[in-house]
Amino acid sequence: MSTTTELEAPTTTIQPRAAVIAMPEYHPPLASRSQLRLDFNENTFAPSPRVFATLQSLTAEGLTIYPEREHVEHLVAEHYGLQPAEVMLTNGIDEAIHLLACAFLEPTDEVLLCTPSFFMYDVSCSMMTSNLIRIQADDTFAFPLERFLAAITPKTKLILIATPNNPTGQTVSRKQMLQICAAAPHAVVFADEAYFHFHGDSTLADVPSVPNLIVGRTFSKAYGLANLRIGMLAGPAQLLGYIRKVSSPYNVNGIALEVLPEALGDQPYLDWYVSQVTAGRERMFTALKELGVRTWPSAANFILMDIGPRHKEFVAAMREQGVLLRDRSADPGCDGYVRITIGVEDHVTRGIAALRTSFAEIGWTPAESRSAAGKSEGEREYE
């Protein structure tokens, strides 16, 4: 080799952990997002006005102080009828998942999850073990309870279930969740309720009585605080104690901690936002049925659409119309499927108008959606 100049990057043989080489990477499409954001299942409007008022009341000196999460955890626990030791606040639900993996997963442990689901489960768990057991849902995307239960082994250490599930919108009932907890008493069962508010069924109240259940919530969705990064874990004090051990005491920033009690306290705002989404979801389902797009039932603030082979062309056409969508084709069993977020009334209206224009523009026909529009049948062969 020639002599090294300062312009050449120095090379090293230093390797990361073997698991880090093997694990997948999460690359969200992060281009300009200045258009109507129906791609990340965010609140499309704004958080409670009480949150914004708190933000504007912050002092400059306060920015210099290390943020203490403990007293806010007490307030949150009280809000949910839990003990303070049963609640831990995290830097978004992403960190919650990461810390679960750090706390519990030895290389020989098995992780059980249903696919398609939230991809960060794969990322965080693969960092600690290569034994990820993925149970693929059939094309109805109904939760495959029997196959899931059958996959539990003595090595199962962590079970991850999102309800409502992302990107399918499907749910796992409280009864099913408790059945899984009972079937795997040696495993931590993580019930990811990020989209709970658009649904209503929950196991949060079961935390005090189920020794292996940890419920996750985020304030990024209905509460509209995605920018601030705040999520929570609710579970037995004993299990959360292990998670606290692997966490920095300063994992949640002080602004998120300041505004959280205001967000939690403004129930009228939350009710309003949820009603916007549930009404908008019905309008969107109706419009998609009229347009001949196959969909699946959704209990979340998004709908998965079966667009078919021209999914990329469709997403590009929507972007031309000023609306961002999320192509889920890379998810297992989701080739040709595109997800659209349901926001407030005006944003749903704009989304529907853009759908009509885009479909017309690219000459899309319902035949491209591989089953009859609006039905949720299991006979589909397309993969």
Add this chain to the structure above:
Amino acid sequence: MSTTTELEAPTTTIQPRAAVIAMPEYHPPLASRSQLRLDFNENTFAPSPRVFATLQSLTAEGLTIYPEREHVEHLVAEHYGLQPAEVMLTNGIDEAIHLLACAFLEPTDEVLLCTPSFFMYDVSCSMMTSNLIRIQADDTFAFPLERFLAAITPKTKLILIATPNNPTGQTVSRKQMLQICAAAPHAVVFADEAYFHFHGDSTLADVPSVPNLIVGRTFSKAYGLANLRIGMLAGPAQLLGYIRKVSSPYNVNGIALEVLPEALGDQPYLDWYVSQVTAGRERMFTALKELGVRTWPSAANFILMDIGPRHKEFVAAMREQGVLLRDRSADPGCDGYVRITIGVEDHVTRGIAALRTSFAEIGWTPAESRSAAGKSEGEREYE
């Protein structure tokens, strides 16, 4: 056992990873901190007015959007004359250390560090390996370079060095740091420059030419952004690539990302704050010498004081005077030592006044400081 009632916490035999059981916990004293905060080495005043102006210009809708760190990493890289791939922003430097451990440490790897130093090194590294090699400084707290170099083995994977060091204030020169990098080409050398601004010596400019050097910086100290949680890693793109893999793409909140360019851009503010600290540090050293308190040279925004056996009584007396200090007695080799943060002029004045009053009140005498006041000699036997 009696029958379980709803009031009893359910028990489980679920165990965390063996390393999680073995690792130490970090319990910062987090009682009320409404007094003068000379305990956590924070900026005691406020960040740049440009930061606060940006905070006040934020929109409510912006709070709903997932924060993208990449474009800010480009700005930060440009600021430091680095390539974008050579910079990664983190949720404070705590997360940076945690991610270094996650990315690089197999259970058989060795970690090399000097003690006393920042305790989060122990916490994060113990989460991944039990092979922590701690080189204890002698009572001068000078960096034990020769013993450190002699402790490098083929198994050494990560070397952690804070300069200036916390809680001692001592430094490792750029030349020494590069010598360590050269002596352990098979290991990642992490130069933690959290307190860089109060010192000036740095290896940041060496990042493009040293293949195993990763420099850490925080914006919690001189920049006054501790509440927002923002730190950075600068290192070879190849090594940072592994760290990005184990990180959430949304690890840094959006407000920290919004204000960071303003903080970096306000050099006059930074210069002013640093000059306040360096002038205050001299005033504090002078006062401590007059009071007969043994200290060590400090290149940081704090001074370590040798109070002796009555360190708890002294810290309590200072709290009575409205000033919070940090008792470092639990740190290895630090029994009886208390750390005081240097802030802006008025806060140093208040700190000095409280010291005089507290010493008088508890009848403290220089004989309790085990060596002659103000000297940094190595003959001390006290341990």
